[in-house]
Amino acid sequence: MTLLDDTLSAIVPASAEALAAAEARQLRLTKPAGSLGRLEEIGNRLAAIADACPPPLPARAVIGLFAGDHGVCAQGVSPWPQEVTVQMALNIASGGAAINAIARQVGAEVWVTDVGVAAEVPEHPGIRARNVRRGTRDFTVEPALTRDEARAALEVGIEAANEAIDAGADVLLTGEMGIGNTTPASALIAVFSRLHVTTVTGRGAGADDDMLTRKVRVIDDALTLHRPDPADPLGVLAAVGGLEHAALAGFILGAAARRIPVIIDGVIAASAACVAAGFDESVTGYLIAGHAGVEPGIKAALTWLDLQPLVDLDLRLGEGTGAALALPTVQAAARILSEMATFDSAGVAEG
């Protein structure tokens, strides 16, 4: 058995009993029924994930941030040069990126992993060196990855989840950095959601009209060339995915196998969540969608996964920023279920 097989066999659906207990408890807390809106739904989801009502407070957060490069950049799908991936990975590892500022604010750790950066990444105490290959192949010409490479990258993500949880993390957040990675993200979302490429493709880190048109054509051509089968998620990843997309899918699977909630970030994370759900649809019960974002693929993917985003700040950065901003809301949802008095205990009359 491989780590991927072991992880998949450990995943069970989130608990329907704990969900029902949390729904019932919400009605006994000192507030009009339903008055905390979607916060109640998040709390109930946390109960189902942990199989406990009230759920434990998700106090120790680790953002698994995976960096990778993309052969498809040769087709002119990003306005940024590929070397920005390694430069930003180093910036994040040194604490100077947006995600570091937000993570400090919300009390989350950022774990940076090189799973597929094209350039040689200098040794850095803040970067976990797990490079599977130096960037994907250009998927307009050949599959981005072999199945073995895709599996290896998935397992890098599973290992990161296990290490974070073993170190005490009780909530995981997804982050990534990779110039060009919105192109494979849209390709993956098109495959799983069965929506047209134009519906799920956006401007990424700043594509103009011409570049957006090219991006759609490039993805369309690749899907025609490879005909990826959504029933074979490893094959889909290999055909049109990315190393960080694979690692993020593994990170999600690893969390679900350990019954730990995962807050997903933007379009890259949403595409990885589609891959993870392609392996086992019960994974969706362990997910919380951090934010709505600007990329159209996010909405398509979240609809496919039956998730609603928590915050909506017109973000289009990635790195895990939207997931990190959602963390305090998720923590508040858990506290509501565990710390509020009931009508009985507080002696408050019921309506």
Ligand SMILES: O=C(O)c1ccc[n+]([C@@H]2O[C@H](COP(=O)([O-])O)[C@@H](O)[C@H]2O)c1
């Ligand atoms: O998370 C998102 O929704 C998101 C939306 C647009 C851009 N990004 C980030 O921008 C980079 C990819 O953009 P691009 O245009 O090079 O494909 C990559 O580093 C992502 O982290 C991320």
Ligand SMILES: Cc1cc2nc[nH]c2cc1C
């Ligand atoms: C500067 C820069 C920072 C990023 N962070 C995530 N994606 C990014 C893309 C660019 C270009």
